[in-house]
Amino acid sequence: MTIPSPGGPAGGDQASAVASLGASSQVQADQARISWRPSRHARRLLTLAVAALLFALVTRNPALAGVAGPPLLLLGMARVNGNGRPERLGIRVGLTATRMYEGEPAAVDVSVADDQHTARWSFEPGRGIDPGSAVAVNGPAARFTFEIPRWGKRAVGTVTLSLHDRWRLTEGRVTFTLPAVDCYPSPAVQRTEVVLARLPNRLGEHRARVPGDGTEFNGIREFVPGDRQRAINWPASTRRGRLQVNTFAAERSQDVVLLVDATTDVGTPGESALDLGLRGAAGAARAYLNGRDRVGVITYQWGGVRWLAPSLGRRQLYRIIDVLLNADTGYARGAVFSRLPRAALPPGALVVALSPLLDGRFVEALRDMRERGFALIVVDVLNTQPPVRRGFADVAARRVWQMEQQAIRFSLRELGVPVVPWDGVAPLDIPLAPYTRRPLVTRR
């Protein structure tokens, strides 16, 4: 799997992407048992021969018996020459990737170790798999490209090998079920980060307000014994007549917890609130992990809450996406975040919630979290509204719904929780811009 460049994996030349898929890793290779049987063509020839012979005997017409001659000759010769049909054949099936992002091309490679028969491969894509090339290919080796337009665990489908003798009257057939692949949500573009004003005392890359051993200039103070001589600021010392040393800002990291609301999935499939939430969470996870922050994830979903404790590194990104992939839409049974262990929600962590704010209990949980002193930012991923209808009751209901949504967002802002709308198309940096320019100060 390749990490898509900012802008999404769907961009770029599709043909060049397919050409650069590279070698496949073997997922299945064995001596497959082939079942041989007469082909459709053979059955037709047999029908012609039997019908002609039957009519010849009934009508006592030798000319009709002659009609049965050519098909019987063909069938007989195929039978005589069919002794070399192998019972088992070496077949290799490989996939270029078992984990991929939405819209990222992948391929199935198939080959058979047999040059005696004419081989034909046909690919039956599974549900939610878009074939990117021909789905039926003649030859001993073939490559079928495909892509998955929407995240999830998907069964790639089946590949069927049909072998024919030189007369194409006998065919051998074997079908392979391809393994399921994980399709990850395409991460949103995010280059900047929201940084807390108060950072935990842990080495990182964010400039803290307190002096430390970082590289960014913080100020000047008088020299005290023990200071390093290389830190002496000679121009300032000359002006003041006493030795002055440069001080530098400490560099710290922060804990970031991504909170994904999977209780409601409204909108068009592929652009729904849950799609946006998962893509936003994946993009944010990548951005904060690139900034050497510890990132964890909590999904609020059917069956309660799933969480992954904050940690560092590229491997954590895939762990987070794996947790996101298991997000199960449905009615949450009122999970309470106060019951989460300290490891899942460390004190002083920055919480980035991605939610359409349609579930009242999720909103209550956010308020509860804010009252416990967490720094919260809500990315509003609701990008759909009830349909416009002309009836008075419909118009009134739509208006009430809109006012209710505005009230929810207003109440959160009043609590000091920024709510930023995101349409899923623009980079996440744009709605978060007011909070990425300076450290986020949280009132307790």
Added chain:
Amino acid sequence: MTTAQQPQTPPDGSAPGQATGPARPAPPRTGIASAVGARLAAMLLGAASIAWTATPLVHKGAAQFALTIAIIAVVAGALRLAFTDIPQPEDRYFLPGYLQAWLMFLGLLRTVPWEEVAVVALLWLEIQHPARPWHTAALGAGLLAYLLTTHIAESGAEALPLLRGHVKPLIAGACLLALAAGFAMIPTTSPGAGSAILRVLAAVAVIAAAALVLPG
């Protein structure tokens, strides 16, 4: 369903089945014209077989019924070949009525063995006419050509290599057709049912002998 031809050996030159490198993406088949040509040829051969068998028109119930069945079967077979590339959708529960009807029609086209029905109907139509040996032999050649062309059209096989492999049995089959027609033209020395059956059995024996003797 889209079809394509693939090189017979893996692009890295290794033996088939041991290919570890990426196989080349399958190039499209020689052109859509080749597929269309084979389908058109199958339809024309079917129509020609009907016309050949139906003339002169016989105004008997069985003959007209056989002719109707043959026409329906040949047309349905041609439609099946023409609609080969149309895929069946995974979910058909929420489709509108006209689409469901269309899919049902496609399913019917793909389920019934139309070519077999056409062959039997044409042979039945042929026996409604008075005995005409050379006409019947030509019909046999036409029906075989119809089945071969249908097979080429639906399998995507290259026509020339396939026919090249069939040359010997086809020549032998043509000889058998001529021989059987000749048998049928010999006037019976002693009239009666027994002599006619003997001639048929002789023709069958020649066919069996040829099938056993002819090398592969």
